[in-house]
Amino acid sequence: MEDATCERIIKKLDSLIRQDPLMDEFDIVFSPGEVNRSPVVSVEHKLGLESWCLKHVYAHAHANILKTRHSKRIQDPAPMLRWTQFCLLVAPEVATFWNIRKQLLQHGSLSVDADLHLTRLVLSRKPKCMEVFQHRKWLFHHILAPCPSLPSPPCAIDHHNGSGPDEEPNRRFLLGELEICRWTADKHQNNYHAWNHRLWVLQQLAERPLGLAEVCRAEYEACHRWVRTHVSEHSGLHYMQHLLATLVTLVAEGVLLNLAEAVPSATCPKDLYCTELEFNRNLIEQYPGHEALFCHRRVLLQRLQDILLHAAPLHRTASPPPPALKRSCVETVNGEWSTALLSERDLVNKCLQTDSYQKTLGERHAHWLSNVLAV
Amino acid sequence: MVKLYSICVLYKGTESTRILKSAYDLQQFGYFQRGSIQEFMAFTSKIITERSNPCSRQSIKEQEYMCHVYVRADNLTGVAISDHEYLYRVAHNMLNKVLDDFTAKVPSHLWPNTEESMVPYPDLPATLALWQNPRDADSLTKVQEEVEETKIILHNAFTAVLERGEKLDDLVSKSENLSSQSKIFYKTAKKTNSCCSFG
Structure with a gap:
């Protein structure tokens, strides 16, 4: 040619x-x-x-x-x-x-x-191309919202200087990125890069308190809708874990007033994780044989254990424990933890009664309970 | 993913099998691929119907798809294509309901010789949308008699339903219902997922 x-x-x-x-x-x-x-x-x-x-x-x-x-x-x-x-x-x-x-x-x-x-x-x-997500990230950091410490590139558009009332376009860009993450994750199964990008977007949004509560609520709901129809995708569940931890941290740091702003049904981290465990259990029973759901459950259990037994703040921050974990609750928590464990035993027993892959998964879960949580 | 891609109602005649009504949800595929994918789903639905006996239920795995087929004693057939996570029991419940509904609305003398566009049954797209969320739809049918799980035969590959000596590649290249573009699509589709290929 x-x-x-x-x-x-x-x-x-x-x-x-x-x-x-x-x-x-x-x-x-x-x-x-x-x-x-x-x-x-x-x-x-x-x-x-x-x-x-x-x-x-x-x-x-x-x-x-x-x-x-x-x-x-x-x-x-x-x-x-x-x-x-x-x-x-x-x-x-x-x-x-x-x-x-x-x-x-x-x-x-x-x-x-x-x-x-x-x-x-x-x-x-x-939809699963890492370099593209990388490029968009770069565009945001270097052109749309360059760090104030860096000399701004000659072509940076004046009103995008990343501060004060000019934040709005950046926020809109980030919300648009969430939309991109949504449809790319839909288009390609196990789209690790799309979810990874979404983690980054969430991180950026968490630094912008304006309208953060609505974003968190929308993310929480969108994430649940997605998990309900994608029961075997680790990436989405992993994002969910990160989202839950972020919500708890944001409340602990005082960026969000309380948890109910983002998750109307929860008032404290314990509620949040108990609701999650319930949601996860329903999925496990409805869609037998998906290991991703069990792995997710283990993360949830460990976090609940942290909250109830150690009253330690979760992950990545050294902030004071959320109000719900103060001394007055400590007497009752051991009782709550054993209730949670009883319900695990119940779940394992149900799995063991089946004769499919679900049984193997149930056995593994029982194993994990005894080895890691030392039940 | 828990996803339903297509539902077809077919009539398995003595000489030929024809599609009476079909509905597709192919939004997640690219615009230029949808046509070919739809042709392939119709093609697969027909092949499977031709190779299934009356009064049988099967669920067949092929790549990332599951194909559910139910041929009734009166040769009216329902075929649904979903992904692996869609529960096959739920898919067969749905097929039951669709065929009952179809029988109630379309008189049986129309089955053998009617063009797809002339069949007076506009409900299929709505059914497809409703059953995307099996949790909602399944509870509607809970009261009715459920399909016994043991009656569904499961196959791990499409080749299991083909007759001896038959090959899918040959069927594709011989088919008159597939456009030449779809045939090229079939040949190249296997290669496209690799990272640095040209197409």
Whole structure:
């Protein structure tokens, strides 16, 4: 295929993406290859590229990127942007191309919105691509909300300086990221990177007290909805564990007034974890044979044990224990812990009565109870 | 994931099997793949029906999908495609209910020779949406007689239901109901999940 044809395809793709900010999906369409027809298809804000042209155009773009990259100064960044865009749509795992775009972003030759759009398109095709999440994270830290201590890059947009009333756009960006995490996790099973990204978003949001209670409540509910239909995914459950710990910490640090702000049904951490154990037990009984649910249960039990027996603050902080754990409660807690253990024994017995994989899982759980919790 | 992708009602005739009504939920797939995936689900539903005996219930595992099929004594058939986590007992309960409902609304003389678009049964998409959340839907049918779990035959692979000497690849390439694009999709789909491939 001639260079001119390759360039034409790359340009066509670029102009379609530019002209339609609502474009929300990119995919490679398998086709046997027809002569005299453009391989670029665009319907209903979806962009498709026919597979037959890939090898030639990618090789062309790749060679040009490497050639241009070694020249000292890029005179005109536009072709470079088009080539990297094409290559990243096809192979988003190549960090070099993302890094070239980062450089161009810092020199002000590329707008943040263009890259936010590109990363979105890539995620629609490869929702489990770590480099894309990484790039979005980078965009946030370096361009949208640069740390005050760092000299701000020349192209940083003035009103995004990360403080005071100008926080709002950043907050909206982060809420948008939650939405991205939601659909990428839906699109690809066991999407570790999407959940990891969500952890980061949660961390960023936790530093912004404005409207935090609503965010926490929405996250708590969304997470439960998700777990109910994804009973064997560790990633989602792991996020849930992190969310619960964060809620407890935020209340302990006084960022949230009380737990009920985020979880209406719970007034203290003990309530929170007891509700969780109940929820988890229902799932275990409804969907037998999923180890992820048992692993999650063990984390919950250990945290409940920490709360009831050691009255120690949970994880990552050295803040004072939540009010519910003060001395007046201590007399009753041992009783509560044995109630919790009795219900574990009940669950194990139920599992042992079945004759499927659930039985093995029940045996393992009993083993864990006796070895780790020393029941 | 606990997910239901499709429900089809079919009629297993003496010469040919035809789809009477179908509903799909393919939102999680890419726009350009949905067409092919839908064709494949219809294709699979038909193949399975053709290879199942009347009065039988089967659940067949294939890659990340589960295919549930119930052929009634009167040859009316229900096929549901879900993922692994969807409980097969629940899927068969649903098929029972769908077939009963279908029989009540569509007279049996229409079954052998009616085009899918002419069958007067618009309820399938709503049923599919309702049963996405088995916890809600299943409790509706709790009062009714439940499918006995022991009557459902489980298969670990699609090849188990194919006849001797048959291969899925051959069936795909011979099929007239699959577009050429879907056939290419079938061949390439196996490779796409690898990290640095071109497509």
